[in-house]
Amino acid sequence: MKLGVITNGISRDLEGALQAMNKAGLKYAELQFLWDKEVGDQTSEEIQKIKDLIAQYRVEVSCVSRHNFSGLPVMETEPGDTIYQEHMAGLERCIRIAQALGTDLVRIMSYRKEMIIFGANGAEEWIASTGAWDKLLKLMEAPVKLAEAEGVTLVVETGNNAMITSGVLAKKLIDDLGSKHLKILWDIPNSMYCTEVPYPDAYEQIKDYIGHIHLKDCQADISRATVRFCRLGEGDVAPYLEAIANALRRDSYQGSISLESVYRPDNGTFEDGFWECLPEFKRLFA
Numbered sequence: 001m002k003l004g005v006i007t008n009g010i011s012r013d014l015e016g017a018l019q020a021m022n023k024a025g026l027k028y029a030e031l032q033f034l035w036d037k038e039v040g041d042q043t044s045e046e047i048q049k050i051k052d053l054i055a056q057y058r059v060e061v062s063c064v065s066r067h068n069f070s071g072l073p074v075m076e077t078e079p080g081d082t083i084y085q086e087h088m089a090g091l092e093r094c095i096r097i098a099q100a101l102g103t104d105l106v107r108i109m110s111y112r113k114e115m116i117i118f119g120a121n122g123a124e125e126w127i128a129s130t131g132a133w134d135k136l137l138k139l140m141e142a143p144v145k146l147a148e149a150e151g152v153t154l155v156v157e158t159g160n161n162a163m164i165t166s167g168v169l170a171k172k173l174i175d176d177l178g179s180k181h182l183k184i185l186w187d188i189p190n191s192m193y194c195t196e197v198p199y200p201d202a203y204e205q206i207k208d209y210i211g212h213i214h215l216k217d218c219q220a221d222i223s224r225a226t227v228r229f230c231r232l233g234e235g236d237v238a239p240y241l242e243a244i245a246n247a248l249r250r251d252s253y254q255g256s257i258s259l260e261s262v263y264r265p266d267n268g269t270f271e272d273g274f275w276e277c278l279p280e281f282k283r284l285f286a
Contacts, residue, residue: 002256004028009261018057028062070109110164155185165194167202183211232277
């Protein structure tokens with residue numbers, strides 16, 4: 001399978017991250033933070049530097065992953081708002097960078113989480129954020145139309161603090177918007193934090209919608225609102241990893257899988273965590 005890493009999980013110095021990728025045998029670089037800037041904020045000269053380094057180290061860019069539309073309150077945001085237009089402009093810049101670097105995947109986020117979106121038998125009046133889903137669809141229309149016009153694919157991440165917390169909600173979003181230019185960025189442990197069972201429950205429903213995957217491992221204590229990252233294969237995701245890997249092979253998954261190197265061992269660095277997680281990552285998915 002197409003294995004890679006979010007480069008700033010190793011280092012924000014892109015060349016250093018690419019050197020580590022070569023040593024690790026990973027071929028697909030996901031770009032999020034580069035040197036002192038988030039992806040999408042680079043000058044034309046900096047984009048050319050990125051392109052040259054990608055060619056020099058013989059890797060491919062899997063996804064351009066800016067935090068587009070992250071954290072915005074869905075019920076208080078309108079398409080005409082300045083902040084919305086700023087995020088649209090950021091998305092446009094990411095699309096240009098993706099096209100320059102030879103990838104057609106650009107990440108988007110899905111605003112700020114509303115705890116309960118749907119309700120029935122009275123819950124829709126008392127505790128659900130009634131109308132939030134329809135508002136989300138309205139706010140997603142312009143990004144999707146832009147992707148269609150530019151011939152790229154947006155991948156909406158399943159996020160802890162986002163409207164789209166689970167794979168099944170991401171599938172509903174795609175179905176409701178009705179576009180082939182929107183797919184799921186399946187962050188498996190993020191989805192598990194909202195109690196979604198990743199396999200077989202979620203996977204069998206969303207497998208035809210997955211455009212990209214983030215992989216990390218953690219131990220979550222939801223009642224205490226606490227997450228502890230750990231080595232891949234030693235946390236809550238561990239019981240599902242073999243089955244997910246086998247299912248992706250069985251179903252001929254064509255996308256890439258990024259190791260999200262967010263684990264930092266005691267008295268170590270994030271790059272140390274990368275090297276500790278790498279053997280299990282490759283054992284499972286290589």
